[in-house]
Amino acid sequence: MIKQKSIENVDMLKGLNFVAIISLMGWGLGYFGQPHILARFMAADSHHSIVHARRISMTWMILCLAGAVAVGFFGIAYFNNNPALAGAVNQNSERVFIELAQILFNPWIAGVLLSAILAAVMSTLSCQLLVCSSAITEDLYKAFLRKSASQQELVWVGRVMVLVVALIAIALAANPDNRVLGLVSYAWAGFGAAFGPVVLFSVMWSRMTRNGALAGMIIGAVTVIVWKQYGWLDLYEIIPGFIFGSLGIVIFSLLGKAPTAAMQERFAKADAHYHSAPPSKLQAE
Template sequence: MTVSTPTLVTFVIYISSMLLIGFIAYWRTKNLSDYILGGRSLGSFVTALSAGASDMSGWLLMGLPGAVYMSGLSEGWIGIGLIAGAYLNWLFVAGRLRVQTEHNGNALTLPDYFTSRFEDNSRILRIFSALVILVFFTIYCASGIVAGARLFESTFGMSYETALWAGAAATIVYTFIGGFLAVSWTDTVQASLMIFALILTPIVVIIATGGVDSSFIAIEAVNPGNLDMFKGASFIGVISLMAWGLGYFGQPHILARFMAVDSVNSIASARRISMTWMILCLGGAVAVGLFGIAYFSAHPEVAGAVNENHERVFIELAKVLFNPWVAGVLLSAILAAVMSTLSCQLLVCSSALTEDIYKAFLRKSASQTELVWVGRGMVLLVALVAIWLASNPDNRVLGLVSYAWAGFGAAFGPVVILSLVWKGMTRNGALAGMVLGAVTVILWKNFFGWTGLYEIIPGFILATLGILLFSRTGNGPSAVMLRNFDKAELEYQQAQRQA
């Protein structure tokens, strides 16, 4: 396969820019708080775009357009659920989590927050939540590395083994060097690149197919059901797709952005920016798949690669319709989507190992410099394990990724929400919620998948019930817990009145 020079040049420029940002962030990183939470210094714009980019992986430019290309608008329900979930997460969780983590031991990670919030001297909450993060996110990282490898493999004709290291190397380096600041700053660039690609591409496709009216006629001619949101949809199917939105409340890499914002007063503007970005990107991704139907039905001679793998619809449209230099930029957007999510996952795993295991159990008196370098070492360790898992892309462990989102959503979501709004919640309730949420997701997926109901729904419900029930057993919250909760809530309410 001949490598396009413009594509190669744009990829090199893009990757070099990400590495430069990593080195700049290196000089701003002085302690562990800087490395894993950016010293709580992110402004609203960076917070907004970093939250969006860390959320949307290669699925946004490959999986979603491919699903719509194959099945039509009925696949769009997942986008509606994600938008609703993300908005509610910003509205009810973001501000409260920012102030509660600060008032509860200045917590830097979710396990750290749970331990401080519920005065868990046994530290079982820290251990269990850290293990959930490590298991699911290491698998997630492997998935991201596979996606990056597939992109390099198809774009540059590399062997899978070479593409594996090429795709992962840049992300590992800038995360290793710059930590949270590097990840957040690069996320901002990557989010900008992603929205540029997802707005430009459907516009050009519509023009190439003769306009909006002609495109819809062509789409309907292929299959009238392509324009039917309810085609083949059942009540359980629609609810299950929309229930993806529940996952947002428990995703550690997204919640970390809320914890890192410079002030609770920045949340409102960050919410508006992030939701605008998300709606435009999801709408663009759906449009790419939908109008791709019209284009490739009119040009079957170039539809071979898409018919073989529908997830290549964005890639093939970029190659066919754009100048090679522009196509290189658009293809870099896929790499941006993969890298932005992978870097966040690596950093959350590093944070769990450094703050919640190494510092908490092994070296309580470790210096800040030592902890930063341990954090960097943990990034490298997790990355190597993920590369090992990804070395066989058909390894069945990667199948767990399909419900890792549900696992995080059910295990952490109800615990996070109720810990922020109910001061009567206790450690027993938090632990019961985590265990019930995680176990229900796994059991439902393996034994009740035939129902068609997305496993996050029963997991979320049972976790919530477990929290409510077990929080009423044993000792109630201490006076210190109640006082910290009230102080944080008062600060949040004052910020709301000023917004």
């Protein structure tokens, strides 16, 4: 039935080329720079618990992605047989889950299914808002603008920043031509290219400096913005952003002063702790 609609729907090699493969693989680089994901790693009681967390995470990720693909295929088959019901989906294919839930299920069951979408959105949204607000409040306002700010003042600044970030998000989402996947891929590339190289270099290279990290964040973010506007080579913008951000870290770190002896010692202790800690029961298994 799906083949009758279009053979391209089941052709895994359709439109596949080197640039497409690299772009798809580039999505994996974005994980290193997502604040709401990094916060989960920071919550781990030790690096040994990551082994168990990795198994749980990958299991659920595979199930979720397989479910998304299944919904897409089912939507193609269902709306191909019922074209009169496919108006909203034809205008915006991202509505396929919503339309199927409303058509196929009792309103009470459909409400539960649709609330799952809101739960997923609100979970990520709340974490992103809090992370952005705390970063602006602590790392910018307190560190550079008001070092003597009281705790009550920081609380109010944090609340204002939550409102400001929320208004910016509303403005970005208000464009009717925008699609969820397009906005997510753009934000994913921006965060990944700006913060991903810094996170990786901070745990793998003791020579990285503050100026190198700052240069990497700026260069990575700017590269994504510029590349997105021009769309060179049809390459996903996180790839050049990650590459140029990494080069910026290395170049500006080597041009400036080396990290202090205290920083080098702190890095060495953390590295030694990671490699010398006894294996957990999960690793022994």
